[in-house]
Structures are given as C-alpha cells and as structure tokens.
Amino acid sequence: MTQPRVLVVNNKTLSLPQLRKRFEDFGAATDVVSSTEVPAKLNGSHQAIVLSGTKVRAYDTEYYKPLIDLVMTSNVPVFGICGGMQIIAVSQGAELAEGEQRVGGHDAEVDKSEALFTFVKPTVTVFHRHTLYLQAAPAGFKSIGRSDHAPVEFLRSDDGRIFGSQAHLEFRDDGREILRGFAQTFL
Numbered sequence: 001m002t003q004p005r006v007l008v009v010n011n012k013t014l015s016l017p018q019l020r021k022r023f024e025d026f027g028a029a030t031d032v033v034s035s036t037e038v039p040a041k042l043n044g045s046h047q048a049i050v051l052s053g054t055k056v057r058a059y060d061t062e063y064y065k066p067l068i069d070l071v072m073t074s075n076v077p078v079f080g081i082c083g084g085m086q087i088i089a090v091s092q093g094a095e096l097a098e099g100e101q102r103v104g105g106h107d108a109e110v111d112k113s114e115a116l117f118t119f120v121k122p123t124v125t126v127f128h129r130h131t132l133y134l135q136a137a138p139a140g141f142k143s144i145g146r147s148d149h150a151p152v153e154f155l156r157s158d159d160g161r162i163f164g165s166q167a168h169l170e171f172r173d174d175g176r177e178i179l180r181g182f183a184q185t186f187l
C-alpha cells in the first residue's frame with residue numbers, strides 16, 4: 001500500500017512540528033505549504049488537507065482566499081484546527097466573537113455517533129489557545145461538539161468532507177485520538 005500524504009497548510013501556528021508529528025505517527029507523510037502559497041488544485045498526491053492554527057485573523061477572507069478556494073473546490077477530506085477551522089467557517093458566513101482567552105486543557109461534549117470520535121469518550125479534555133469563538137455553524141455545516149464556553153467546539157460539513165476543531169488537537173491524548181478517528185476514516 002502506498003503511504004498516504006497529508007498537505008499541512010501552515011497558517012503561522014506556534015505548533016507546526018507537533019501537528020505534523022500527529023499524522024506521521026499514524027503512518028502518513030506530511031508536506032507543508034504556507035497559507036499564501038497553496039496550489040490552486042491538488043495534483044493527486046495528497047489524500048487530505050490540514051489547516052493549522054492562525055496568526056493572521058481568520059476573518060481576513062481576502063488574505064486566505066487561495067486557501068479557501070482550495071478547501072472548497074478540492075474533493076479530499078479537510079481538517080481545520082483552531083484558526084484553521086475559523087477560516088473555513090467564516091468563509092461560509094459564520095461569525096466570530098471575541099471571548100475569554102482560553103489557554104490550556106478544557107472539556108467539551110462530543111457527538112459519539114460521529115466517526116471522528118470513535119476513540120474518545122463523550123467528554124474530551126483538549127488543549128485550547130485562542131480568544132475568538134464561532135457563534136454558530138454556518139449554513140452547510142453543523143456543530144458536532146460543544147461546551148459551556150462555546151457552541152461550536154467541533155464542526156462538520158453536511159457532506160462529511162470538512163471538519164474543524166476549536167482545540168489544538170496536536171496536544172493531549174484526546175487530541176491525538178480525535179485525529180486518529182480522522183486518519184482511520186480517511187487515510
């Protein structure tokens with residue numbers, strides 16, 4: 001079997017090595033591209049796209065246009081982490097609100113019927129590092145995890161291709177096991 005490849009889009013996250021390692025530990029190879037240099041189309045060599053957390057804020061849809069176009073027009077599974085999820089959601093009409101700054105482990109309730117959560121319990125403890133929050137899932141998406149802090153801790157497109165997590169799944173055991181659910185389903 002050929003080794004799966006994941007295209008990791010670096011949106012200037014502080015934790016790129018940890019994010020790559022998660023997928024490499026599941027047997028995938030990773031290639032990194034910066035958010036402003038993404039290709040217009042995948043050339044068939046990547047089985048998934050992962051969007052890292054952000055530095056430039058997710059509501060700058062002009063800055064992220066090439067990335068948004070790639071995500072929405074490709075037909076491979078996509079996982080947006082933290083600001084990466086926010087970029088996708090905002091591009092589809094969701095709104096962000098400034099909230100309490102969360103840094104560290106926080107609990108969320110997840111929908112166990114989702115394949116993404118096969119390897120975790122209904123309450124997960126995951127690592128957060130952000131101050132912006134999605135107020136609701138945009139049209140074409142639904143929230144598949146929530147907490148007292150936020151109505152959208154995890155997001156999925158109705159067609160089951162695009163996923164998002166407000167938490168940084170490159171940290172903590174539950175983060176790894178949620179990415180395992182994604183890798184096992186798609187890679």
Ligand SMILES: NC(=O)CC[C@H](N)C(=O)O
Pocket residue numbers: 052053054055056057058081082083084086129130131132133
């Ligand atoms: N860590 C991140 O990806 C940050 C996301 C976003 N800029 C926020 O502050 O909420």
